[in-house]
Amino acid sequence: xxxxxxxxxxxxxxxxxxxxxxxxxxxxxxxxxxxxxxxxxxxxxxxxxxxxxxxxxxxxxxxxxxxxxxxxxxxxxxxxxxxxxxxxxxxxxxxxxxxxxxxxxxxxxxxxxxxxxxxxxxxxxxxxxxxxxxxxxxxxxxxxxxxxxxxxxxxxxxxxxxxxxxxxxxxxxxxxxxxxxxxxxxxxxxxxxxxxxxxxxxxxxxxxxxxxxxxxxxxxxxxxxxxxxxxxxxxxxxxxxxxxxxxxxxxxxxxxxxxxxxxxxxxxxxxxxxxxxxxxxxxxxxxxxxxxxxxxxxxxxxxxxxxxxxxxxxxxxxxxxxxxxxxxxxxxxxxxxxxxxxxxxxxxxxxxxx
Amino acid sequence: xxxxxxxxxxxxxxxxxxxxxxxxxxxxxxxxxxxxxxxxxxxxxxxxxxxxxxxxxxxxxxxxxxxxxxxxxxxxxxxxxxxxxxxxxxxxxxxxxxxxxxxxxxxxxxxxxxxxxxxxxxxxxxxxxxxxxxxxxxxxxxxxxxxxxxxxxxxxxxxxxxxxxxxxxxxxxxxxxxxxxxxxxxxxxxxxxxxxxxxxxxxxxxxxxxxxxxxxxxxxxxxxxxxxxxxxxxxxxxxxxx
Numbered sequence: 110x111x112x113x114x115x116x117x118x119x120x121x122x123x124x125x126x127x128x129x130x131x132x133x134x135x136x137x138x139x140x141x142x143x144x145x146x147x148x149x150x151x152x153x154x155x156x157x158x159x160x161x162x163x164x165x166x167x168x169x170x171x172x173x174x175x176x177x178x179x180x181x182x183x184x185x186x187x188x189x190x191x192x193x194x195x196x197x198x199x200x201x202x203x204x205x206x207x208x209x210x211x212x213x214x215x216x217x218x219x220x221x222x223x224x225x226x227x228x229x230x231x232x233x234x235x236x237x238x239x240x241x242x243x244x245x246x247x248x249x250x251x252x253x254x255x256x257x258x259x260x261x262x263x264x265x266x267x268x269x270x271x272x273x274x275x276x277x278x279x280x281x282x283x284x285x286x287x288x289x290x291x292x293x294x295x296x297x298x299x300x301x302x303x304x305x306x307x308x309x310x311x312x313x314x315x316x317x318x319x320x321x322x323x324x325x326x327x328x329x330x331x332x333x334x335x336x337x338x339x340x341x342x343x344x345x346x347x348x349x350x351x352x353x354x355x356x357x358x359x360x361x362x363x364x365x366x367x368x369x370x371x372x373x374x375x376x377x378x379x380x381x382x383x384x385x386x387x388x389x390x391x392x393x394x395x396x397x398x399x400x401x402x403x404x405x406x407x408x409x410x411x412x413x414x415x416x417x418x419x420x421x422x423x424x425x426x427x428x429x430x431x432x433x434x435x436x437x438x439x440x441x442x443x444x445x446x447x448x449x450x451x452x453x454x455x456x457x458x459x460x461x462x463x
Numbered sequence: 464x465x466x467x468x469x470x471x472x473x474x475x476x477x478x479x480x481x482x483x484x485x486x487x488x489x490x491x492x493x494x495x496x497x498x499x500x501x502x503x504x505x506x507x508x509x510x511x512x513x514x515x516x517x518x519x520x521x522x523x524x525x526x527x528x529x530x531x532x533x534x535x536x537x538x539x540x541x542x543x544x545x546x547x548x549x550x551x552x553x554x555x556x557x558x559x560x561x562x563x564x565x566x567x568x569x570x571x572x573x574x575x576x577x578x579x580x581x582x583x584x585x586x587x588x589x590x591x592x593x594x595x596x597x598x599x600x601x602x603x604x605x606x607x608x609x610x611x612x613x614x615x616x617x618x619x620x621x622x623x624x625x626x627x628x629x630x631x632x633x634x635x636x637x638x639x640x641x642x643x644x645x646x647x648x649x650x651x652x653x654x655x656x657x658x659x660x661x662x663x664x665x666x667x668x669x670x671x672x673x674x675x676x677x678x679x680x681x682x683x684x685x686x687x688x689x690x691x692x693x694x695x696x697x698x699x700x701x702x703x704x705x
């Protein structure tokens with residue numbers, strides 16, 4: 110028995126020893142950071158100001174987005190240019206602006222104003238509009254290499270022809286709403302249409318010759334602004350600064366701040382349990398009014414001022430909102446601005462919670 | 464800053480840390496299960512060695528017994544030292560035989576019965592020695608999972624109380640408690656599984672050895688019965704002739 114006991118104790122000690130060293134603490138899970146604004150760190154001010162920056166970066170005096178990556182040059186490239194791929198033909202000078210279809214034409218179309226000289230107008234005018242567009246949306250007017258790759262010259266003449274046919278189509282006087290143009294129209298269908306449209310076009314030209322050309326340019330500019338076919342993509346703004354805490358865009362102001370109401374809302378939201386099981390719970394909007402004392406504690410009981418009546422589910426929602434308010438107090442708010450938050454009305458809208 | 468503290472990982476999760484974090488009931492359960500496991504393995508090692516020894520002894524004895532050696536000589540050599548297994552049965556039977564004949568037994572039937580009884584007794588003693596402590600393995604095999612489960616239930620109760628106390632359902636609050644509670648069940652299973660397997664194996668081995676010894680006892684009983692008949696028959700015949 111002694112031998113057995115000794116063997117057993119030795120075995121157990123060895124196993125435990127191995128276990129202690131090899132089965133020590135499990136590896137930590139690599140969990141991605143949850144996208145949330147750490148409201149506790151951000152100073153509370155009277156206005157909410159969001160500065161462009163990174164949601165997961167540390168707070169810096171000046172918020173800044175993450176630095177953009179410089180496009181790497183293509184190795185062994187033969188031709189000089191901005192394109193991503195090395196192409197034999199020279200780069201196309203500029204992206205041809207093409208009139209793009211929109212769902213509804215501007216109101217001006219109701220007045221019969223066929224353009225007398227479509228062709229030059231269509232080719233000349235949008236070029237400057239394209240430039241203004243770039244200047245308006247982008248701060249650094251860098252030439253975009255991407256645009257040079259995409260233009261496909263095929264649809265352009267088609268669309269131009271279409272535009273011509275369309276304008277010719279316009280009746281002389283009656284304000285007929287324009288039909289939506291069909292961009293790739295087959296050749297067979299086009300011929301009779303043009304034939305049919307010849308006479309009204311002549312009449313229209315005669316009538317609208319006196320119209321000032323300026324108006325027309327304006328219309329084209331408006332159309333160019335309205336018709337944005339290309340998706341905005343990821344944006345082309347470049348940044349070289351180190352990333353710091355901030356939002357996706359700048360809403361004004363100098364710093365990243367939150368208002369008292371934002372702070373209060375964030376604090377209440379932590380305690381709010383939405384009645385998820387309820388049918389149609391998204392529509393259970395409740396508004397409550399309550400009073401806070403200077404220390405931030407809730408005075409009395411929150412009053413339901415809208416919602417929370419009718420079905421038992423609505424009452425439960427109101428009750429949950431009331432509980433959230435009571436449970437999360439006292440609230441941490443700047444005391445010197447007590448008058449701003451002494452009486453609070455909070456709207457509980459569960460839509461965002463689903 | 465409270466949220467930051469809650470989001471921090473739930474501390475050390477090594478086995479040693481889990482043991483020390485556990486409550487005293489869970490600790491007691493774990494220590495008991497560790498003790499049971501140690502004792503179980505001690506029995507397993509001991510019994511395995513003992514059965515191997517016994518098997519070798521039986522083989523050697525059978526070889527000697529059927530080698531044609533005189534039983535008197537065998538008895539003389541065996542009775543001087545401590546015997547196990549078949550040797551013990553043989554010595555018990557021979558002792559009874561010699562005692563009866565030295566005093567001049569009269570009834571052959573009574574002698575046969577006495578010899579059988581002596582052999583049965585020796586066999587029972589041997590079987591008891593073989594199967595002793597196997598009951599502990601059976602107990603551990605059947606009850607250790609439950610003991611471990613008990614520790615787990617108590618541990619989980621504690622960790623739920625911790626949830627109630629911290630007013631947070633964060634997994635980081637619950638996880639260490641549940642991990643340490645589950646350690647108790649793990650230890651229970653760790654003790655129970657070898658115990659059950661070893662119990663089945665050792666019981667079968669013991670049964671096989673017991674059957675071998677029983678067979679020898681029957682055989683030896685038959686030999687002695689023949690001897691008794693042979694010794695008694697001439698005497699009665701002589702009495703008839705006289």
